[in-house]
Amino acid sequence: MTLLQKRRIALGSLFFLAGLCFSSWAARIPDIQVKFDLSESQLGTLLLGLPVGSLLALPLAGWAVYRFGSKIVAVVSTVSYIVFLPLIGFSESMWMLVPVVFVFGMTGNLMNISLNTQALALEDHYGRNILGSFHGLWSLAGFTGAGIGATMIFFEILPKFHYLSISAMVLVVLLVSYGFLLEEHDRGGGGGLVLRKPDxxxxxxxxxxxxxxxxxxxxxxxxxxxxxxxxxxxxxxxxxxxxxxxxxxxxxxxxxxxxxxxxxxxxxxxxxxxxxxxxxxxxxxxxxxxxxxxxxxxxxxxxxxxxxxxxxxxxxxxxxxxxxxxxxxxxxxxxxxxxxxxxxxxxxxxxxxxxxxxxxxxxxxxxxxxxxxxxxxxxxxxxxxx
The missing domain is CATH 1.20.1250.20 (MFS general substrate transporter like domains)
Incomplete structure (x- = not known):
């Protein structure tokens, strides 16, 4: 197996596990609703925190990847993602849950941008389109996460332990994959916060x-x-x-x-x-x-x-x-x-x-x-x- 193939497997594993983290969270939303006795409108308000956090993270993600490189941002955001995932399960009050969900959304999009930047750099080495396969792995993780979630619910395993097991899995894969991530070189001009009109x-x-x-x-x-x-x-x-x-x-x-x-x-x-x-x-x-x-x-x-x-x-x-x-x-x-x-x-x-x-x-x-x-x-x- 060539080094390029090992890099692709390592990066694909992180795409898959990013999707697994998200689908694992989604699979236990009904349990979160029951735990905090949330009405439909209250749950909707809570769930809004994730896309708001994701949206606010986007200009920060562009700047961070440009400033520090996608490899560092991918590692930091992945670690943050798997820290805040179990924190959702361990939250005991809405005052803790709401900011945790918000930051979970932010770190998820930091991870998204950095991993896709890694994929583009790897695509350059391949000299052909390979990005779709990484997004396919993220989608496949949705089915896997739903299946794992259903199993956890069947055996009455609390969300916090479910989330901890997923986070531990991601951490192990990240440690193995780290050495294969690319130190990509910048290929563009502007790298500041995204405040100007796109071309x-x-x-x-x-x-x-x-x-x-x-x-x-x-x-x-x-x-x-x-x-x-x-x-x-x-x-x-x-x-x-x-x-x-x-x-x-x-x-x-x-x-x-x-x-x-x-x-x-x-x-x-x-x-x-x-x-x-x-x-x-x-x-x-x-x-x-x-x-x-x-x-x-x-x-x-x-x-x-x-x-x-x-x-x-x-x-x-x-x-x-x-x-x-x-x-x-x-x-x-x-x-x-x-x-x-x-x-x-x-x-x-x-x-x-x-x-x-x-x-x-x-x-x-x-x-x-x-x-x-x-x-x-x-x-x-x-x-x-x-």
Whole structure:
């Protein structure tokens, strides 16, 4: 096994464990609600702390990666992440829980930016797209974390001990992986806090990432509701839409690198956008179990390549360092992830849930259009014929 392959395995392990930490936290949210006797609105307020912390961490992440290097930030943020995860379980009051969840969100995004910067540096050594496989590992960890969480709940293991076991696992892998992380060299210009307007390249990539994350957020939060109220599926199969979407997205990320290397970023983005549109419209026009599930599978495959390609392209900005460029794209796309689910609910109340999903379908067309207009400016390193 070559050194490059060892580096890829080490970094992939950290991507997987980052996803495992997040999914482990999510799997025990109902237990947290019971422990603190939280109402639905109180739980919603608590959960808001994580995305707020994540959002505030983005400009800091770009600066920190530029200033100290992604290797140091990855190690520090990973250690912080696995310290604050069990602290959630050990919290005995809301006064402790709220700031812990907030910092957990911050350290999670510091880890996200630094690991993706590492992946871009490793991608340079490979000379081809490999970022999608790392995001696939993060998605795969979601299923693993849900399974471990269900097992812990079955054996009535408290969240704090569940979280401690996950943190211990991550610490061991980090100690083994540390020596294989890259001391990447800066490839961009600007490295300060992200306070200035992004250039045309990043705005266009950001637009694609925004639409992709808007659709992704809606699918995460509303798949079950759609299958329950519109598809009217058997109660035992309500999760089918979510599972089919998540499974297709995870699988799609593992194969996206090969497709991108073969056909080019532009064609893959166009195809992904069209696949998202067609999948959602199929589910809206024919809301029966087989066709709706097929539609959700199509959406999962469509969404799979959006963020990996957006990150890979942004990381090669000539005006910004990779860490800052990723922070800019993450900030723009994060707003899509936050706006999407409430937008679905608002339109569903005003019109119908089918109308909401119809609107989300047009995010796919938006992606296809943004990937097609002024491609020479948008992807200067890609041939338009691809």
């Amino acid at each position: 045309d390249l990043l705005l266009r990539i950001g637009g694609i990432a925004f639409l992709g994350m808007l659709c992704e957020g809606c699918m995460f939060d509303w798949s079950g509701v759609y299958f329950k109220k519109v598809v009217e599926i058997d109660p035992g199969l309500i999760a089918l839409g979510y599972v089919s979407f998540m499974g297709a997205m995870a699988l799609g990320r593992f194969i996206s690198d090969r497709l991108t290397n073969k056909f080019g970023k532009i064609l893959i983005l166009r195809s992904s956008g069209i696949l998202m549109f067609c999948g959602l419209m199929l589910s809206v026009l024919f809301p029966v179990p087989v066709l709706a599930t097929t539609g959700f599978l199509m959406v999962g495959f469509g969404v799979a390549s959006i963020i990996p390609i957006a990150y890979s392209t942004a990381g090669r900005s000539k005006l910004y360092s990779p860490g800052v460029a990723l922070a800019i794209i993450s900030t723009i796309s994060f707003f899509g992830f936050l706006i999407g689910p409430p937008l679905i609910g608002f339109i569903a109340d005003l019109l119908s849930l089918k109308a909401s999903f119809t609107l989300v379908a047009f995010t796919g067309l938006g992606i296809a259009i943004l990937a097609s207009v002024r491609t020479a400016v948008f992807f200067p390193s890609q041939k338009v014929t691809k």
